[in-house]
Amino acid sequence: DYLLSEDVECIWFDTETTGLNWQEDEIICISFSTRAGEGFVVPILHNDGGELDLWPLWEGKMGKVVDILQEIFGSDKPKGGQNLLYDLRMIERDGRDEHIDAITAFGLNVRGELRDTELVHHAVAESLPHNMTSILALCTDMPFYENDIKHMKKTMAKVPDEILHPYSAADADGLPRLWDAIRPIAEAEGTDW
Numbered sequence: 124d125y126l127l128s129e130d131v132e133c134i135w136f137d138t139e140t141t142g143l144n145w146q147e148d149e150i151i152c153i154s155f156s157t158r159a160g161e162g163f164v165v166p167i168l169h170n171d172g173g174e175l176d177l178w179p180l181w182e183g184k185m186g187k188v189v190d191i192l193q194e195i196f197g198s199d200k201p202k203g204g205q206n207l208l209y210d211l212r213m214i215e216r217d218g219r220d221e222h223i224d225a226i227t228a229f230g231l232n233v234r235g236e237l238r239d240t241e242l243v244h245h246a247v248a249e250s251l252p253h254n255m256t257s258i259l260a261l262c263t264d265m266p267f268y269e270n271d272i273k274h275m276k277k278t279m280a281k282v283p284d285e286i287l288h289p290y291s292a293a294d295a296d297g298l299p300r301l302w303d304a305i306r307p308i309a310e311a312e313g314t315d316w
Contacts (some may be wrong), residue, residue, distance in 0.1 A: 135298035154295035162292030203238035
């Protein structure tokens with residue numbers, strides 16, 4: 124209800140996945156934010172001692188969770204993220220497609236204007252690194268939050284929930300901060316097309 128309320132101008136989101144293969148890898152969680160200082164995590168898979176299983180609360184209710192996610196992503200509200208091409212591919216892939224072998228391929232339809240903080244950063248600082256941590260350090264006062272996870276970023280499926288969820292929420296929190304810091308530069312330079 125909150126994400127779809129009139130109080131929210133843009134729904135910022137991020138996914139944490141088991142890898143980069145959009146056909147096989149799983150979505151572990153989806154995080155949302157609407158403004159700086161806020162991050163909400165929707166767990167999809169649960170790390171139970173290194174093995175990923177469906178989040179226990181969703182047992183028998185995953186269809187309802189997918190319906191709610193579709194309502195959010197299918198709304199006309201603008202959606203934003205970092206490297207949206209990847210997140211959109213993971214969100215929109217459909218398990219009914221013969222080439223997709225992932226249980227978290229929900230086939231969600233994302234609507235609304237898209238805002239990509241990485242693309243805007245490319246427009247204003249083409250030769251600098253475009254990873255989220257670097258941009259946050261350069262452009263915002265958000266403190267570094269990757270200490271507990273930096274050595275595990277290539278093996279997210281093994282990260283315990285109690286470490287992964289705060290990290291994912293921080294990623295979502297950083298998105299509106301980045302947009303608010305970088306977009307005015309692009310507008311002033313005329314590179315915001």
